Amino acid sequence: MSDFLVIGGGIAGASAAARLSELGSVTLLEREDALAYHASGRSAAMFEETYGSPSTVALNRASKDWHLNVNGSRDMPRGMMLLGRAGNEQAFTDDMKSMHLRRLTLEEAQDLFPVLDPETVLQVAYHEAAWDIDTDAAIQRFIRQLRGNGGTVVTRADVTKITKTSDGWQVTADETYTARQIINAAGAWAEQIATLAGVAPLGLHPLRRSMARVSAPDGYNVARWPMLFGPGEEWYAKPDAGALLISPADETPVAPMDAWAEDMTLAEGIARYDAHVTQPVQRMIANWAGLRTFTPDRCLAIGASDTAGFWWCAGQGGYGFQTAPAASQLLVDLISGDQSELDAETVAALSPTRFQS
Structure with missing residues (x-):
């Protein structure tokens, strides 16, 4: 026993x-x-200390030393950038405050994320205190x-x-x-x-989250680009081994299963990313989905x-x-x-x- x-x-x-x-x-x-x-x-x-509810943030903070000093030889600095467009100003402000981000000028943002479209992105916030987790x-x-x-x-x-x-x-x-x-x-x-x-x-409920792995924009090394979010987490993107991961941040209720992504959901996520950049996605390399299970x-x-x-x-x-x-x-x-x-x-x-x- x-x-x-x-x-x-x-x-x-x-x-x-x-x-x-x-x-x-x-x-x-x-x-x-x-x-x-x-x-x-x-x-x-990703390890992002201020991401989540107050109890989640408390767990993040208590986990930080392990991530940076125990697993730290494998966890890499990434940074996180929030991109705001017309119509989501309030969500942008709320996220910037809750995650303790600082504003960047569009020029500063383009230094970190060079394909940012200044014609559609109206405001940007950022902090460097986010890491990839191995x-x-x-x-x-x-x-x-x-x-x-x-x-x-x-x-x-x-x-x-x-x-x-x-x-x-x-x-x-x-x-x-x-x-x-x-x-x-x-x-x-x-x-x-x-x-x-x-x-x-x-009352746990699994929610499907979809992900597309797409080719990097031509001529760009994306290795040091930050993780990118839309306000209200309406989409996100992250560098991954020379390519980009893009998600529509979907939360579709499903039964416990070996989940898979649906084509229209992936297309929606890619379109949300494309609306912020000067070089749209040209090719999807792979896709998948996972289940994120929440309490009420x-x-x-x-x-x-x-x-x-x-x-x-x-x-x-x-x-x-x-x-x-x-x-x-x-x-x-x-x-x-x-x-x-x-x-x-x-x-x-x-x-x-x-x-x-």
């Missing part, structure tokens, strides 16, 4: 399993052939910690049955696994895992369920990688009874008990 059984092998499950391996024996179950297959493997992978390095760092402490990773383990026992839990995933405590880090499938365990659901209030759910021994580590939405170091540490602190470095208001805002009537 393991002390902890973690269900889900994305960044939430990997980080939780690694931290918990300091407390006891851990088994990590992943339904796919490899870890980080779904949302974690399809992330735009997602593979982050996952592997946590898995090395888990395995170094004797933990076990099992892939192709699709959980089909969960039974409460007198001393913990019995979980069927082809084989049978037993554990004293379960951590539900199953992403888009987290509600299904709770239902199997007889645990009250939280769009804050993470970290903590105990209404059933003893069943813990939530879910609802990461689009914030999984940047919050993982602090979110997993909070989970361990709650399980062990240690004092969290996060303030009480943040811990309460993340507690799954906020959804219990």
Whole structure:
């Protein structure tokens, strides 16, 4: 019997399993052939400290040292630029204030993003405090910690049955696994895992997010271009290995699945990007979609369920990688009874008990 059984092998499950391996024996179950297959493997992978709700920002800030100094040899400076056009002035102002951006002149913006169209872009804001996250390095760092402490990773383990026992839990995933405590880090499938365990659901809902990888504008090296956003996150773009990633920032409700992008959604995202530049996209190289799973209030759910021994580590939405170091540490602190470095208001805002009537 393991002390902890973690269900889900994305960044939430990997980080939780690694931290918990300091407390006891851990088994990590992943339904796919490899870890980080779904949302974690399809992330735009940015660390931006001021991005998200207040509780998410608190997790970001508590995770910053890990990203810059532990995983920092792999995480690269990127910067973030907000581009405003006629009609979205208020959204631009709101985003600039909430994310603590500073205004740039159009000339300054063109130095950083030379294909910016000054005829359509009316205002620009920017800050340099945003980094690319090496997602593979982050996952592997946590898995090395888990395995170094004797933990076990099992892939192709699709959980089909969960039974409460007198001393913990019995979980069927082809084989049978037993554990004293379960951590539900199953992403888009987290509600299904709770239902199997007889645990009250939280109202999690997966939303599809689509991404196109397109060729860089002719004659340009995009490696040092910033990440680009439209106000209200109506689209975004980011350099990626000599090309550009572009998303319409769509949020289409779907059932848990291996998601794919729809042509019209991709076209909409590319059109939104094209409206800000002098050189429109010429060629799409690849496309995909992932599921970003949110709680009803769009804050993470970290903590105990209404059933003893069943813990939530879910609802990461689009914030999984940047919050993982602090979110997993909070989970361990709650399980062990240690004092969290996060303030009480943040811990309460993340507690799954906020959804219990």
